[in-house]
Every structure is written in structure tokens, then in C-alpha cells.
Amino acid sequence: MGALLNLIRARLSFRFIFMTLLLLALLQAIGFWIVQATVERYVREEVQHSIAVAERVWNQLLVQNHQRLEEGAELLASDFGFRSAVASRDENTISSALANSAGRIGASIAILVDQQWNIKGSSLPDMASSSNTQFLIESLSDRSIKKENNAYLTALYEGSPTQFVVVPVRAPRVIGYVLMGFTIERDMIAETSDLAGIDMALMANSSSSAVRVLANSSRLEKHFLEDIPGDYFLEDLSFDMNVGEDTYVSVIHGQEVIGGYISLAFMKSLQEARRQFDELFDKYFSVTLVGLLIFGVAITWLSRRVARPLEVLTKATEALQQGNYDALVSGSTRTDEVGVLARSFDGMRTSIKQQQDTITKLAYYDSLTGLPNRLSFRNKVAHHIDSGQHDSLSIITINLDRFKQVNDILGYEMGDEILKATATRLLGIRCAQHDKLARVSGDEFSVLVVPGGDSALEVAKSLLSKLNEPLEVDNNQIDLSASIGIATWPDDVNTCDALINASQVAMYAAKQRTEDITVYKSELVTSTPDSLSLLSELRQAVINNELRVYLQPKVATADNQVVAAEALIRWQHPEKNLVPPFRFIPFAEQTGYIREITKWMIRSLASQWHALQTHDTPFRVSVNLSTRDLMTASFPTFLEETLAQYNVPASGLCLEITESAIMDDPNFAQRTLEKLSAMGFRLSIDDFGTGYSSLAYLKRLPVNELKVDQSFVFGMIENNSDRMIVQSTIDLAHNLGLDVVAEGVETGEMYQALGELGCEEAQGYFIGKPMPIDEFLAWRKEWNRSHGLT
Structure with missing residues (x-):
């Protein structure tokens, strides 16, 4: 076996033969399976059809028996002599008439009862004293069959299934009822079985007698009596029943009747139904074997015809294997298969060379x-x-x-x-x-x-x-x-x-x-790997509460009172220590995560706002808003809910917005600012003079103050132009009813000059650097003490 496998692996022709034969055998097996499945389905459909035909034949026989019984009973009930005998209670005449009528139509039993369902005569002697007869009459009386004309029912009489009809006797009123019955015998089962071509079994089960089975074969009778319990067929069932080594498709109808239960089984053997196809399968199998043998011989011959040219061209293709696509392939002038194969190899060589040139061009040229x-x-x-x-x-x-x-x-x-x-x-x-x-x-x-x-x-x-x-x-x-x-x-x-x-x-x-x-x-270059790493950690920093609020004080130039502070954010990184804002804020704005940072800042300030308040005047805290904050429709709602949670008035916060943030979408920004102003927030234009400086929008915006950019404040002492810009900005703001805050105040000379120019508030390192809230409270206390303030 191992040598055969090695030979198959080594030789292409053997692999070709083996795989082809294997594929053909697989296809034949699939075809055989499909045919078998189709035949199986067809056989079962035919069996089901035969059973349906048998059910119709059986029902037709029952209807014919019923009609014959009904006609005989009505004929007897309408006979004048019979009615006279009934009226005169002539029992001999009644019994004789019942027996003659039953014999004429083939009925097995005929009974006359009066209006109270008492037996007045029967077709057989001693029938009136039979307990089965009494039980039958009582069942009919209990079911009030006497109220129905031409009643048709089935009962177990003397252990046998019997059809009954009930016909009233009128003279002219009802003076009694004629009961006629027809016992279902084995010949009726056999007749239906012969007509429909299937097997049948009728099982009767009563409490007073043993189970009785009528079938068209003794084999089935024995099976039902010995292997099937009596209560097995009380319901309608459809299944495959094994009888010995045979399998029958079975449809069972169970019925409760007077005196017990009867079950009728329609059965057909699958083996018998398949017998006509067995010869077809044998022939199909034989043809498959012969076809595989012939195909194996042919494919062996063909594989040798195909493999030999490959062996001849092996040496000729070694140059191609080395990538020498200019080498010629010998044998292309031959007219046989080798020539065709050689020409194909030569065409492949040319095609590969062209493809490589195309790939090279696509790889390096647009x-x-x-x-x-x-x-x-x-x-x-x-x-x-x-x-x-x-x-x-x-x-x-x-x-x-x-x-x-x-x-x-x-x-x-x-x-x-x-x-x-x-x-x-x-x-x-x-x-x-x-x-x-x-x-x-x-x-x-x-x-x-x-x-x-x-x-x-x-x-x-x-x-x-x-x-x-x-x-x-x-x-x-x-x-x-x-x-x-x-x-x-x-x-x-x-x-x-x-x-x-x-x-x-x-x-x-x-x-x-x-x-x-x-x-x-x-x-x-604004992005570095280090800054990108910090940005990826920023989300976790908000969750872990690594951010810190720093406050830079704002002082009123008129009386040196510390009236407000600007909230600035710092990041206390667990490994990189304090990270300045310029390292992460720009990237947070680019990604949109600045909105979450702003929310964190406002929540933190709201929770500590009451600790910053003094007894004299309300203390304001300024918060910088980004463009994304201003363009978020739900931002005002967030502010309202957060301040309400910490019981902070809107006037306790000042929201600082840059000119560029407003000018990104002026109309939307104006609507947002109007909504914030109506809520009571103080609004400030930050870095005024460095952006668009659109006076048309400035006069329409509901702002309260302008912040002069520190670039102008730095040079206002040495540069008269900067001083004029600051002076003009202050005058413009006052003319518009706005307050002015100057940032970047580094020296006392700047501070004094701003006061002389009418600037309301100043902010810068001369006053105080940004510091944590605890340090800010201590600083404010020291500032007030040094300036004689309470």
C-alpha cells in the first residue's frame, strides 16, 4: 500500500488516473444515491396513494352496507303486515319477518324495540335474553338515538364490529324501532385488500371479550395479536411498522364505538413496493462497474499520451524555470501533441514576459x-x-x-x-x-x-x-x-x-x-509620537481623575480686589508628571474629545465653587470654551443640569470664547450665545484683536466683556502703537457697554497703565501664576492682607 502511494505521488500519470477514477466513482456513487433517494420517495408516495385508495374503497363498502341495511330496514318498517304484527304484538310474526328481512339483505342481526326501547322481537332466538343485546339497546337509549332518523353507528356486538341502522316504525305514529346490523367479517377486509392492493387489519377491543383481529393474512393477525398491545391504536397514527424482517408503511385509524374500540390499519410492505426497482438497481450497478473498467483502461492510455510530451519538454523548460524568458522552446515545429504542447509553452513564455513588463510598469508608473x-x-x-x-x-x-x-x-x-x-x-x-x-x-x-x-x-x-x-x-x-x-x-x-x-x-x-x-x-510639525501617546491616554486620564484645575486670579484695577479667576487645566500624569496643556489640548480639539474635558472642568468647578466664595461679593470663575463646545446643541442643557446639581448660579461662571470659534459658524454661535446669556451666564470674547475682529458680529453678540490679547499688553509700555491698540479696544468696549480684561500683565507698570486707561480687570504673572485651588485660597488671603483688604 505504501509503495502504491509513493508511486502515485511520484508520477503525474498515476495521479491523473487515480484522481479521475476516484472522481468518476464518486460521481457514480452520488448518482446512485440520488436515484435511490428518488426511488425511495417515489415508492413511499405510491404506497401513500395506495393507502388513500384503500381508505376510499373501505369507506365506499361501509356506505354500501349502510345503504343496504337502511333500505332493508325501511322496507320492513313500511310493510303493512309487519306493522300490523307490531301493533297486535304478534311476536312470532315479528320474529319471522325480522329473520326473513335480515336474510334477504345479508344482515347478521335484526331487532324490534318499542317506544321505551324494550325488545319485542329478534331475527335470532335467545337474542332478547343476551347481555350483549341488552347492552346494545341500553347504549342506544342512553345516546338518544331514538330521536334521530336513519341513525348510523358502529358497535361491538358479541365481540365483533357491527354496523347498525335504526329505522322507526310508524302506524302512523312511531310504535317502535327496527335495528339492523351487519357484522364486518374477514371477507370484507380481504375484498378491500384485493381491490386496493394493500394489507389491512381490523382490531376490536372490548372490556367483555378478548382482542379480536381481522386481517387479510394470518401473518398480520398473529403480529397484531402477539406483538401489539390492545390500546396501541386508540388514536390516528402514521408510521413505519416492522413485521418480522419486513417494514410496512402503516396508517391507523382508531375509533371509540359502542362496547369498546376498533382500529383499522392500512399497510403496505416497502420491500414489496421496491421489488420492481431491485432489478433496475442491479443493472445500474453492473453498468457502473463495467463503465469504471472501460474508463480506467481509456484514461490510462490517455494519461500516457499526455504525460510523455511533458517528459520530453522537461529539459526544454529548465531555462524558463531559471527566469530566462528569452530562451526558445524546441519542438514547436512538430505537428503532433508534442508540437502543440511546445508551441503552448512558447506562447506561455512570451505571455509571461509581457505580463512581467506590464507588472513592472504598473508597479512603478501611474x-x-x-x-x-x-x-x-x-x-x-x-x-x-x-x-x-x-x-x-x-x-x-x-x-x-x-x-x-x-x-x-x-x-x-x-x-x-x-x-x-x-x-x-x-x-x-x-x-x-x-x-x-x-x-x-x-x-x-x-x-x-x-x-x-x-x-x-x-x-x-x-x-x-x-x-x-x-x-x-x-x-x-x-x-x-x-x-x-x-x-x-x-x-x-x-x-x-x-x-x-x-x-x-x-x-x-x-x-x-x-x-x-x-x-x-x-x-x-504639530504631532509627535510622544504627543500621540499622551492623546491615547487622555480618555483614561478623565476616567481616573488625573486632570487638575488651576486658577489664575483676576484683580479689579480700581481697588485691587480679587474678583475672579480663570480656570486652567493641567494633567498630572502618573508617569510623566505634570503635562502642560499645549501638549494635549490641540489634539483633544482635533479629535473632538475636548468636549469631555470641558464637561469635566465644569463639573469640577461646580463642585468647588462654594469653597471659593467670599462674604463680600460673588466670586466668578472663567472657563474657556472650544469651537466644538459652542457648536454642540446639547451643551446649554448640560450646563443647566450640572449647575442645578451643585446649586451654583449661572452668574457664578464666565464663559470665554475665542473670535475664531464664533466665526466658524456665526449664526449657530450667535444662537447658542443668546441661549447662554438668557440663562444668566457672563460671556467674554477671549484673545480679542488676534482673530477676525468682526465688529458687525460683535455688536450683535450678547457678550459682557472683552479680553485684550497679551501680545498687545506685552508691548504697550515700549511700543506706542500697542498702547494705542489697547486704548482703542478699551474705548470700543466701553462704547458698546462691555467690560475689559487685560491678560499677560507682567509688571507693575503695565498694571498701573491699564488702570489709567480704564481697564476694569487685569490678569498676569505680576498678579499671580496659575495655581491649584488650595494654593489659590492661601494666595488670595495673603494678597488681601498685603493690600489692606478684608
Whole structure:
């Protein structure tokens, strides 16, 4: 067995023969199984049909017996002489008439009863004194059959199932009833069985006698008497019954009758029903064996015809296995199978060579524009850097503006045409030859600039000038602008990948700043692996309560009272100690998690607000809101519910909003601010003067104060222009009915100057640095003491 398996594994022809024969045998087995299943289903359907026919035949025989009994009973009941005998109570005449009538129609029993169901005559002697007869009459009386005309019922009489009819005798009123019965005998079972071609058994079970079985064969009678309990067929059943080694499809109908129960079984042998198909299966099996033998001989011959050319061409294909696709395949001129196979191998060699050329082109060139792709461009840049031929290299990355709108409005087919036209236009520029230009992504192109020609900035300006010219594609005039980023090796970065990435960073910065050209600077990189790690831990920091609230005091310039404080957040990292806000707040704003941080800050302040209050005047705490907070429709509801939970008035908080946050969606921001103002919150415009500074929106917004940005406060002592800006801002705010807060107060001179200019409140390191709440309370106490305040 092991040697055979080794031979099959070693020789292709043997594997081919073995697998083919195995597959054919499997298909034949499946076919045999399908045929067998179909025959089985057909046989059972035919058996069920035969049983249904037998049931109809049996019911028809019962109906015929009933009609014959009914006609005979009615004829006797209507006979004048019989009625006269009944009226005169002539028992001999009655008994004789009953016996003659029963014999004429084949009835087994005939009885006359009066209106009170007392027996007045019978067709057989001593029948009136029989306990079975008395039980029958009593059952009929109990069931009030006497109230029904032509009643038809079944009873066990003397242990035998018997059909009965009840016909009234009228002269002209009812003077009695004629009962006629027909005993169901074995010949009726046999007749139905012969007509329908199935086996039948009738089982009668009464409490007064043993179980009686009538069947068309003694084998079935013996089975029902010995192997089947008497109460087995009290219900209607359908199942397969095993009788000896034979299986019968059986349908049983159980019925309660007068005097006990009867069950009628319709049965048909599956073996007998299948017998006509056995010869078919034998022939099918024989044909299958012969077919497998013939097919095995034929496939053996054919496999040798197929395998021999493979052996001949093995040596010829060794060159192809080594990747030498230029090697010729011998034997291609032959006209036999070897020649056909050789020509096929030669065609395969040519096709593989073409496919490899196509794959190489797809791997390194863009299929739409024909330009080098990102991989090819990266390899070229790396080659220039590694070769040491140049002291510096620059990459210009170009991204088309509004290209997504072109795709959305004009469709992707038009977008593809625009990309091809853009590539053609770029190739027309002297400094962007085919080997230095690449399409690196959807609407993004890169240009490699080497020393010896124009500088990278001059090349970028040339490219921009060319791209700003309108494109005409399919009679459509399209204006596209571009954002361009420039990075240089080794001044900006040290590696090839870093150079490509730096140019993309500069390009995205240009797009964000709406600039045409941006040169890379390290400050443009806002994300570092460390900051991203901190950002991933920020969610857990909120859950673990690692954040801390710091307060920076605000002092009224008029009387030096500490009237408010700005709440600032710090992160007490379990491993990295205190993390400053600029390390994680920008990323929280980008991801939207700043909303959760704001909620945490407000909950924390609300829970500690009462501890900050003094006995004199309410103490305010300012909280900075981000753009995402202001654009969240449910934010006012959150504020209301949180302050109500801690019993904090809305006037106890001042919400600070930057101008840029308002201008992202002015209408929505105005509605939100109006809602917050109506709730009683104090609203402040933070960093005023550094954003859009839209006076049109400022006069419409329900704000209470302006915060002068620290960039103006820093220079107001040395720079008269900054002082004028601060003075103008204060005057503008006062004219609009707003208070002014100056941040970034570093010296006493600044503090005094702000007071002279009319600024209401000041904030900065001269007054106090941001500090934890406990330290803030101690600081405020010391400040009040040093300034003579209570």
C-alpha cells in the first residue's frame, strides 16, 4: 500500500488516473444515491396513494352496507303486515319477518324495540335474553338515538364490529324501532385488500371479550395479536411498522364505538413496493462497474499520451524555470501533441514576459497619467541621496485645490481628464521632466529639484503660474488653483522618506493657511509620537481623575480686589508628571474629545465653587470654551443640569470664547450665545484683536466683556502703537457697554497703565501664576492682607 502511494505521488500519470477514477466513482456513487433517494420517495408516495385508495374503497363498502341495511330496514318498517304484527304484538310474526328481512339483505342481526326501547322481537332466538343485546339497546337509549332518523353507528356486538341502522316504525305514529346490523367479517377486509392492493387489519377491543383481529393474512393477525398491545391504536397514527424482517408503511385509524374500540390499519410492505426497482438497481450497478473498467483502461492510455510530451519538454523548460524568458522552446515545429504542447509553452513564455513588463510598469508608473508613481519617485529620490552626487535635493509637492468639488459636480471621468491634462501641462515645463515628475496620490504631484538650475522656490513659482492658467477639458473651462509645499535635504531632514513627508507637511500647511507656496519649517510639525501617546491616554486620564484645575486670579484695577479667576487645566500624569496643556489640548480639539474635558472642568468647578466664595461679593470663575463646545446643541442643557446639581448660579461662571470659534459658524454661535446669556451666564470674547475682529458680529453678540490679547499688553509700555491698540479696544468696549480684561500683565507698570486707561480687570504673572485651588485660597488671603483688604 505504501509503495502504491509513493508511486502515485511520484508520477503525474498515476495521479491523473487515480484522481479521475476516484472522481468518476464518486460521481457514480452520488448518482446512485440520488436515484435511490428518488426511488425511495417515489415508492413511499405510491404506497401513500395506495393507502388513500384503500381508505376510499373501505369507506365506499361501509356506505354500501349502510345503504343496504337502511333500505332493508325501511322496507320492513313500511310493510303493512309487519306493522300490523307490531301493533297486535304478534311476536312470532315479528320474529319471522325480522329473520326473513335480515336474510334477504345479508344482515347478521335484526331487532324490534318499542317506544321505551324494550325488545319485542329478534331475527335470532335467545337474542332478547343476551347481555350483549341488552347492552346494545341500553347504549342506544342512553345516546338518544331514538330521536334521530336513519341513525348510523358502529358497535361491538358479541365481540365483533357491527354496523347498525335504526329505522322507526310508524302506524302512523312511531310504535317502535327496527335495528339492523351487519357484522364486518374477514371477507370484507380481504375484498378491500384485493381491490386496493394493500394489507389491512381490523382490531376490536372490548372490556367483555378478548382482542379480536381481522386481517387479510394470518401473518398480520398473529403480529397484531402477539406483538401489539390492545390500546396501541386508540388514536390516528402514521408510521413505519416492522413485521418480522419486513417494514410496512402503516396508517391507523382508531375509533371509540359502542362496547369498546376498533382500529383499522392500512399497510403496505416497502420491500414489496421496491421489488420492481431491485432489478433496475442491479443493472445500474453492473453498468457502473463495467463503465469504471472501460474508463480506467481509456484514461490510462490517455494519461500516457499526455504525460510523455511533458517528459520530453522537461529539459526544454529548465531555462524558463531559471527566469530566462528569452530562451526558445524546441519542438514547436512538430505537428503532433508534442508540437502543440511546445508551441503552448512558447506562447506561455512570451505571455509571461509581457505580463512581467506590464507588472513592472504598473508597479512603478501611474496608469492614468503615465507618470512615475510614489514608489518609483521614492526610489529615484533615495538613489540621488545615496549616490552622493548632489549636496542638496528639494522636493516640491503640489495638491490641486477644490479637486473634490470637481469630482462631485462634474464626475470622476472629468476628474480623470483633468488629472491627465494637469500632468501634460506639468511635463511642458522645462524644470519638470518626466524622470523628475511623479503622481504620488489622487490629486497630488511631486517634483524633484536637483542643484544646477533654478532654485526650488523659483521652480514652484513656475509650476504655480502654469497651473493657475484655466484648463479646457471637453469644452469645459475649469479654473484650478494649487497648494505647494517645498522641503530640502539635508537642511530640513536627513532621510529620503522624511524629505517626502516634509514636503507634504509644507503642502498641507499651505492649504490650511490658504497660501500658494509654503517652505518647510520644523514648527509646522504639530504631532509627535510622544504627543500621540499622551492623546491615547487622555480618555483614561478623565476616567481616573488625573486632570487638575488651576486658577489664575483676576484683580479689579480700581481697588485691587480679587474678583475672579480663570480656570486652567493641567494633567498630572502618573508617569510623566505634570503635562502642560499645549501638549494635549490641540489634539483633544482635533479629535473632538475636548468636549469631555470641558464637561469635566465644569463639573469640577461646580463642585468647588462654594469653597471659593467670599462674604463680600460673588466670586466668578472663567472657563474657556472650544469651537466644538459652542457648536454642540446639547451643551446649554448640560450646563443647566450640572449647575442645578451643585446649586451654583449661572452668574457664578464666565464663559470665554475665542473670535475664531464664533466665526466658524456665526449664526449657530450667535444662537447658542443668546441661549447662554438668557440663562444668566457672563460671556467674554477671549484673545480679542488676534482673530477676525468682526465688529458687525460683535455688536450683535450678547457678550459682557472683552479680553485684550497679551501680545498687545506685552508691548504697550515700549511700543506706542500697542498702547494705542489697547486704548482703542478699551474705548470700543466701553462704547458698546462691555467690560475689559487685560491678560499677560507682567509688571507693575503695565498694571498701573491699564488702570489709567480704564481697564476694569487685569490678569498676569505680576498678579499671580496659575495655581491649584488650595494654593489659590492661601494666595488670595495673603494678597488681601498685603493690600489692606478684608
